Amino acid sequence: xxxxxxxxxxxxxxxxxxxxxxxxxxxxxxxxxxxxxxxxxxxxxxxxxxxxxxxxxxxxxxxxxxxxxxxxxxxxxxxxxxxxxxxxxxxxxxxxxxxxxxxxxxxxxxxxxxxxxxxxxxxxxxxxxxxxxxxxxxxxxxxxxxxxxxxxxxxxxxxxxxxxxxxxxxxxxxxxxxxxxxxxxxxxxxxxxxxxxxxxxxxxxxxxxxxxxxxxxxxxxxxxxxxxxxxxxxxxxxxxxxxxxxxxxxxxxxxxxxxxxxxxxxxxxxxxxxxxxxxxxxxxxxxxxxxxxxxxxxxxxxxxxxxxxxxx
Ligand code: FO1
Numbered sequence: 001x002x003x004x005x006x007x008x009x010x011x012x013x014x015x016x017x018x019x020x021x022x023x024x025x026x027x028x029x030x031x032x033x034x035x036x037x038x039x040x041x042x043x044x045x046x047x048x049x050x051x052x053x054x055x056x057x058x059x060x061x062x063x064x065x066x067x068x069x070x071x072x073x074x075x076x077x078x079x080x081x082x083x084x085x086x087x088x089x090x091x092x093x094x095x096x097x098x099x100x101x102x103x104x105x106x107x108x109x110x111x112x113x114x115x116x117x118x119x120x121x122x123x124x125x126x127x128x129x130x131x132x133x134x135x136x137x138x139x140x141x142x143x144x145x146x147x148x149x150x151x152x153x154x155x156x157x158x159x160x161x162x163x164x165x166x167x168x169x170x171x172x173x174x175x176x177x178x179x180x181x182x183x184x185x186x187x188x189x190x191x192x193x194x195x196x197x198x199x200x201x202x203x204x205x206x207x208x209x210x211x212x213x214x215x216x217x218x219x220x221x222x223x224x225x226x227x228x229x230x231x232x233x234x235x236x237x238x239x240x241x242x243x244x245x246x247x248x249x250x251x252x253x254x255x256x257x258x259x260x261x262x263x264x265x266x267x268x269x270x271x272x273x274x275x276x277x278x279x280x281x282x283x284x285x286x287x288x289x290x291x292x293x294x295x296x297x298x299x300x301x302x303x304x305x306x307x308x309x310x311x312x
Contacts, residue, residue, distance in 0.1 A: 001027060001189035001306055004182045004220075008033040008048050008201020010065040010235050011227050012194035013055035014292045016126070018302030019192070020056055021295070025125030029182035031211075033196070034111065034130045035138035035167055035204030038150050040088055041079075043098040044105055047150075048201065049115055049130060050097060057122040065235060068093045087155045112176045127178065131205045134173035138200050139166045149200065158237040162244045165199055170207040175214075183214040190309035191215055193224035195290060197238045198257045199245075212261070221263035221312035223305055225290055226251035229268040234291055252278055264312045266290060266305060284312055 003023055007016050007030055016030050036047045047066060054060035054068055061069045071091035080086045090098065097118065104114045110133040119128055140152040141164040152160060183191065196202055206212045215222060231249045233239040239249040247253045251267045251274050265283055267275045268290040275285040288304045289297060 001310065002029075002185055002187050003027060003190045003192060003306065003309075004029045004031060004185075004188060005192040005194055006031050006033075006196075006202055006205050007052065007194040008196035008205075009036070009051055011292075012048070012196040012201060013052045013060070014298050015192070015194045015225060015302060015305075016052055017055050017295070018292070018298030018300070019306075020124075020126050021299045022302045022306065025127070029127040029129060029178070031129050031131055031179055031182070031205055033201045033204050034132060035136050035200065035207075036149050036153070037135070038137065038148060040150070041085065041090070042102070043090075044102045045088075045098055045150075046101065046111065046115075046130070049111075049128070050094070052128060053097075053115075053118060053122060053124065056119075056124045056126060056128070059122070067091050088150060110176075112178070127182070129178050129182065130176045131179065131211065132173040132208045133176045135169045136173045136204055136208065137168040138204050139168055140200075141165065153200075153237070158240065162199075162237075162241045164245075165203065167204050167207040170204070171209065173208050175208055175210050179208075180210060180214050183211070183218055186219075188218055188220040190306060191218060191220050191222045192305055192309075193222065193258065193262075195225040195227040195234065197227060197233075197236055197241070198254055199238070199241055202258075215261060221309045222261050223264040223266065223309050223312065224255070224258055224262050225266045225301070225305060226254050226268065226271070228254050229291060230270045250274065255283055264308055266301075266308060284308075 033048045061067045111130045138149040140147045142160040228251045242249045255265045265285050269287045272287045275287045278285045292298045
């Protein structure tokens, strides 16, 4: 079955890995959020593309949720000794990706071309597409003014109260090459919205002109996996953001956030009662083991999502 998955940070990369193990490489396209991207120390950093790359290549530091396993921090130590900015940790192995991506972009390559080159070099077969090759930057709005995403997420440790989001550059951004073709493929069997943060991992993708319409126009069922389990986010600030936005921290609220896009919604087994309520409201729901700890969990959830889509 051909599948397109929309993914952001850690939760998205985990399910993407499961999908990669279940589907032949040509049948899986990942559309990855680039709203977290920023320039730091003169380097172009693409965190969600890197989290997906390291995860699919088996190089990820899984406990940390970002960066590489077996990392060393000599560069950061030397940078700190010089009085350089050290709030954003760049490991010695990870640094090679940022330096080389920055060099290739400066030489005129697009983010898609750089991504294709890196994934080929690391032996990852899945088709991984940035949502856009144009700059889109997630801005976090707070009572004290707007914050760049990484300043909110890393420097300020997600502590500021969130009052809203905007995606700078989205109005001028075009879907990256291959994105609309993947979503418009007549043989597409499923569009998966991974259990990523709806606000800062999925909404930036939807903000790229043409993407939401392409998803709506597709005959393929759109299946989302809830990032909220039992009222809590599996990882990251999703539940805190919902609370601050006055949105109930429930899987139902996530389904409502995606509105009419969804043909199906998968909740964690602990939210079975919610699933019954949602099904009664007309949204096809199912429950599964959605907290992915092992590779087997990722593979089984991926298989479950695809089976659910086949029946939707
Ligand atoms: N997240 C942190 O919480 N602290 C860091 O120091 C940090 C460094 C970092 C370096 C490269 C990279 O690709 C990601 C990094 N992240 C870090 C994660 C980053 O903030 C991502 O945007 C989040 O994972 C959300 O997607």
